[in-house]
Amino acid sequence: MKFALLALCFTYVAAVPIKQSETVELGHDWASIKPINIFVEPIGPAPESPIGRIVGGTVATRNGFPYQVALIINNSGFCGGSIISNQWVLTAAHCIDSATSVQVIAGAHNPSTTVNEPTQVRIAAEARTVHKEWNRQTLSNDVALLRASEIPITNDGISAIQLAASDSGTFAGSTATLTGWGRTSDASNSIAQELQVVELPVITNAVCQSSFGNIVQEQHVCTSGAGGRGGCNGDSGGPLVVNGIEIGIVSFGSSLCEGGHPTAFARVSHFRNWINTNSGI
Helix, strand or coil: CCCCCCCCCCCCCEEEEEECCCCCCCCCCCCHHHEECCECCCCCCCCCCCCCCCCCCCEECCCCCCEEEEEEEEEEEEEEEEEEEEEEEEEEEHCCCCCEEEEEECCCCCCCCCCCCCCCCCCEEEEEEEECCCCCCCEEEECCCEEECCCCCCCCCCCCCCCCCCCCCCCCEEEEEEEECCCCCCCCCCCCCCCHHHHHECCCHHHHHHHHHHHCCCCEEEECCCCCCCCCCCCCCCCEECCCCEEEEEEECCCCCCCCEEEEEEEECCCCCCCCCCCCC
């Protein structure tokens, strides 16, 4: 599971209603749905791994990550996200800053079909809130929220994830879990059909800066890319989790997913007050 991200121009949108008439569909043309991503070219060689080598990810246990959702943006873009309540989904700003319609697919293992997907639910997002200081030039404040009328978090295979508190530590040295439907290798040209999972060591921001420079700030948390591990195209907006608590939102990485460079995430603890102010969570 890997991701690359494509930097564009500055955009800001907040508390914007989303059309619902085009979103709850089963017949998406999945061949035309492409990841919404941004990437940063590394400034130096990939850092050495702080622990042993693990290559790539594996297919996740079906319904093993009930907080994970797939997002279909404007019927053509793909990102991940996480359920944080019965009305709110947390994702990356770069995924939805220009969205006019978003379908939230919850309880899914293979979001491209409803066959053998008894827990899958498709929900139209009603509105989006993007951090007012989100900036595609600096990739800062890459956090956003989607509101839905009702996310059935008591259903089988669907539940909310707990968020890191604002006073949480750095998590450096912890082992984190990343899930998503992003590309599984640099040779792949499409998102994965089945949900993928990979265990990643959290590294210090100083180590992360050796790859990406000062674009990595206190508001970020990073994981090691040693062994070709990390996010790739299609994982954007998805959750990074430590001990059942979401600590990061997939933001950016190198254009070569398997190049050994870190994956950078928006640090949930840094944005905890913003999330609470805008969602009540």
